[in-house]
């Protein structure tokens with residue numbers, strides 16, 4: 001497969017995975033984006049410039065996650081090796097449970113698509129499969145690609161996803177701490193076996209959540225209950241867990257966002273003033289949290305040839 005462009009621009013959303021009971025399955029795209037420009041260059045060189053999140057921290061060579069993902073996409077279709085210059089403008093915080101690593105992977109794969117003579121050879125299904133291979137779970141990559149809310153699963157080794165149209169009354173709030181927690185750490189504290197009663201409870205809530213998100217947001221509080229992962233992870237994110245519990249006691253549908261430590265609250269537009277008041281009260285006197293109200297990103301990642 002030949003290259004067909006030498007300059008592309010990608011936009012990719014943050015994502016919140018799990019949404020409570022949908023561990024490794026449900027996810028939501030948020031209107032908070034990373035931006036990437038890629039130019040091919042006539043050498044074997046890789047140059048990476050980063051502005052914003054991760055600047056001065058992430059590697060600026062072949063080890064960079066966007067570069068690795070872009071290369072994976074080009075290799076998948078047998079495209080020739082090329083030099084690359086990446087300009088990354090990152091807003092998605094790293095290690096907070098807002099899908100920064102999935103965004104990096106999806107942006108690299110979409111940049112690869114944009115550079116190809118036949119972009120359709122890296123279609124959305126292929127990007128999801130490759131992203132899941134790189135991430136290990138599909139629940140962030142799916143909403144990053146498709147937008148809105150998604151249910152993702154793996155069948156016969158292949159990742160797949162179904163998109164949900166989220167009810168227009170649903171809006172999201174994320175409460176982002178300064179502290180980071182690597183997803184690998186939060187996955188490391190999960191048990192290999194859970195009681196059947198907890199599995200059954202959580203399966204019912206996940207099914208209810210699909211209905212609540214699409215048709216009846218008044219059910220979000222009950223629908224976001226989970227017994228599969230958040231409680232087990234509370235020891236590695238005590239402040240996060242305390243905030244989730246206090247918000248839920250006050251009737252807010254709060255969950256750990258992804259593997260934490262950000263807190264996601266999903267609610268109805270008409271209840272926003274109540275949520276803001278509850279957050280003001282609970283967070284009064286505590287520092288180190290940023291409250292954001294991103295819209296739901298209903299389109300997913302985009303790539304343009306320049």
Ligand SMILES: Nc1ncnc2c1ncn2[C@@H]1O[C@H](COP(=O)(O)OP(=O)(O)O)[C@@H](O)[C@H]1O
Pocket residue numbers: 034054058064065066088090093094095096097098099100101102103104181182183184258259
């Ligand atoms: N835009 C990016 N460019 C390069 N590396 C990134 C980018 N975003 C995330 N990463 C890598 O992924 C790590 C965070 O991944 P992870 O622990 O899964 O947390 P998150 O919940 O933010 O996805 C970062 O520390 C960094 O190594």
Ligand SMILES: N[C@@H](CCOP(=O)(O)O)C(=O)O
Pocket residue numbers: 015017018023024025096097098099100101137139140183186187257258259260
């Ligand atoms: N299902 C995963 C989701 C991880 O999301 P991230 O945004 O924290 O990378 C998990 O819970 O481990």
